Amino acid sequence: MDKVGETTLEIDLSALEHNFRYLKSKLLPETKFLAVVKAFAYGSDMVAIAKKMETLGVDYFAVAYVKEGVLLRDAGIMSPILVLHPQPVNFGELIDRCLEPSLYSQKILKQFLKTAHQKKQKDYPVHLKFNTGLNRLGFWETDAEHISAQLAGRNEIKIKSIFSHLAASEDLTEKEFSQMQIKTFEKISAELNQKLGYSPFRHMLNTSGIINYPKAQFEMVRSGIGLYGYGNDAKEDQNLKPVATLKTIISQIHKIEPGETVGYNRAFASEDHRISATLPIGHADGIGRQYGKGKAHVTIHGKKAPIIGNVCMDMIMVDVTDIDCQEGDEVLVFGENASAEQFATLANTISYEILTAISQRVKRTYKDT
Incomplete structure (x- = not known):
């Protein structure tokens, strides 16, 4: 056995590629793939992971905070980057670095509209997060009318996607709850599309969702832990390789x-x-x-x-x-x-x-x- 000489985290980019291709095999050819690289790409190396994923043709990245997106931009990452939990104090920098915010409440929507107006933006891409049962972040099911009213007659932003998050996608004893979340999300998206007059793409599935609820892949899926080699299930772990x-x-x-x-x-x-x-x-x-x-x-x-x-x-x-x-x-x-x-x-x-x-x-x- 070779001696490493010091404490070392070895990152296997070929394992990352294997995991990506395995998860992609679960999807329709046209389904977009978002790679979650927040938290230094789950403790590995955000830049190295993102650069590899770009060569593999990933459609989107997701980070938690604006500074993570800035780090990727500074490293030369050009793909779209969704910021899942942006704070209003960072909205200006977010726009300057061409990052795309998740807007998850009436207050956040109003504040981002204000910043976009101040920076003379037109059709700036944003994503709307809806809460369907996780009760963490997100607009309520009843907010569609308020959102459309806020956007009426304005052109600073354009809704690029709407999304939600399954609360227990890895737990098949909660299948009924997950199916309820999916149906609620379908209802929300249909109502919002009608009010907006156009159809943003949709995404709801995380790694376990890709495996357990493939019929709900919509137009895009999001994978984090699966890319790094873990499927939240011992059987699925055998199909993945730790990065x-x-x-x-x-x-x-x-x-x-x-x-x-x-x-x-x-x-x-x-x-x-x-x-x-x-x-x-x-x-x-x-x-x-x-x-x-x-x-x-x-x-x-x-x-x-x-x-x-x-x-x-x-x-x-x-x-x-x-x-x-x-x-x-x-x-x-x-x-x-x-x-x-x-x-x-x-x-x-x-x-x-x-x-x-x-x-x-x-x-x-x-x-x-």
């Missing part, structure tokens, strides 16, 4: 005597002779304290090494008593053979959290075979 592999090394090996303790607050007390390895990764790198005290493990030479004691800011200690290893040897935290979902489950959380938690101080490397 990110987190590796580190053994900095030092200690022999622990019976009765000795390891780490802060003496959280691990040895009952017999043990051997521990200290690794240069901690909660400042994204491995939270919830993974300590034996809950999670890393892999060294194909064997599990439990995390012992409390996770430190910059280090963790693991039990290597039964593993033949040396200082400098490579350690796998998560990746293709030990997925982020499996690692996260050990601490009762999800792949999204561990992936997006990986600190920007962790070195990124890339492969594209």
